[in-house]
Amino acid sequence: MSAYRRPAGLNDALGRLSAEPHRIIAGGTDVFPAAAAAVGWGRPGIDHPGRAPILDITAIEALSHIRRFPDRVEIGALVTWTEAIESDLPAWFDGVRQAAREVGGRQIQNRGTLAGNLCNASPAADGVPALLALDARVRLRRRGGSRDVPLESFITGNRRTCLRPEELMTTIVIPSPAPGARSTFLKLGARRYLVISIAMVAAGLEVRDGRIRGARIAVGACSEVARRLTRLEARLEGTRPEDAPGGVREEDFASLSPLNDVRASAAYRRHGARVLVTRALGALVHGEGAAR
DSSP: OOOEEOOSSHHHHHHHHHHSOOEEESSOTTHHHHHHHHHHTTSOOTTOTTSOOEEEOTTOGGGSOEEEETTEEEEETTOBHHHHHHOOOOGGGHHHHHHHHTSSSHHHHHHOBHHHHHHHTOTTOTHHHHHHTTTOEEEEEETTEEEEEEHHHHEEETTEESOOTTOEEEEEEEEOOSTTOEEEEEEEOSSSSSOOOSEEEEEEEEEETTEEEEEEEEEESSSSSOEEOHHHHHHHTTSOGGGTGGGOOGGGGTTOOOOOOSSOOHHHHHHHHHHHHHHHHHHHHTTOTTOO
């Protein structure tokens, strides 16, 4: 049986990580199903003797916060999807709330955390594009220091991140946009709920004096890592919001590398992403921040 540790304080957790690598658990909604599947298929699971010890961080109260500052919002590593849904954060977070409602069922939303979703680094992780569209960065703590990493640099591949063995993600940091900024999230799947994405899109717009002064558009499940559509974002800058949906072009999706798999063909994913981006921008233009 692998060792199990549940520290009550952050310093204790960081000290243990500095001494040896651990498997970190917050909600456990990714780790335990993966372990059960591994055992079912005859592969070493979470209790395999060769596995690193488990570090359960759920008792660290300092990681359970949502804090608002004039220039940013900080979301602790233990904040659940349900807490994000029920938060009083402004309309800029509508896309995150919408993504939260798409994560599994109610039980998963009650246990799973935003930070855990990022660390799991699945190409179909609902939280990644929603937070990319908010210019999120993550704070990685280690004993004696910390570093802030842009989310787009944190996830490096399928189930891979730049998190070092001695580090713990403690906080998701979202900069404050201009007043009135809005975001939204749309997902395409084979059914309405409890489904892995075929494609998903998050978009955020800042509008001042009748012009777009900040566009952030991210696509997930269409590449190994969710991607911002920087070419489209740049072209929308300074344009009228009502023109945004009609400005989406095929070449804006050239950076994507969708797969052919059992859920959809690469061509269908790419087409679906374009349709979702157009719909998301239309929803924001018409004030439907939490489009469904």
